[in-house]
Amino acid sequence: MRIILPVLCLLFFEFFITKVHAQCSTANPAGCSCPTPGSTDCILLPDITAGKKTLNSNQGWTEYSQSTPGENKGLLRVDVSTPNIGWGPLEIYPTDDYICGTDTLRNFNPPFNFQCPGGGDPKRLIKQRLFHKVGNTMQFDSRDAGWMQYHTAHGHIHVDGWGLYTLRLRDATVSDTLAWPIVNKGIKVSFCLIDLTTCSGSAGDCRDAGGNTLLNNNFPNYGLGGGYSCGESKQV
16 A cells, blocks of 8 residues: 655744834834843844644645645645744845855856746845844844845746754654654745734734743833835845
8 A cells, every 4th residue: 555645834924913012113222121131232033933823824834645636636725823922123135145956156147037047047045134132222233144035027036945844743642742753844935924813913923932822011011123115125
């Protein structure tokens, strides 16, 4: 007997939840809080999670049988929000460096519809902007954050490797779900990194490690960053 396992395939769907606080802002760093109580020098990192509400809803996933014709045969497609429950925003911006196959093109400005010599779209290297609170000032650090492909036809980016999802067999004798056997896994490619709602606006998606629902007033730095759109120069 031949057993065909379903492939976990993720749709290009991005649903970023931001947190904003009236007092904490880049103009008023003194109003921002560090994770360690009393500390005034810290990097305010984001913490991206999978939204429980959208993932567990009846419309959060679609399973296709092995008899389904075409590319959906045997697939499990998942729509899931990716709320940020960290201490700072997730902000990325593009560089002028691209990857074509094994070649890196520095300070490159590709013409419209440019294709790599071996075929395929070039991948643009991106940076993550880190918000660094130092006393009553806000400084900014940057780090390499992978790559993306910007599609001029529809005006947004696709970030590779946005999330790794696994399909596992439940084991009632093991409390740690990460220790359950993996049936299959899939990589999520983001559709667009953009603020669509808030933790209060989609209550149940933002939860802490204990499963407790988090709302806007649970975040002391609610308001830092924000105002992002699905453009080429900067995204949340």
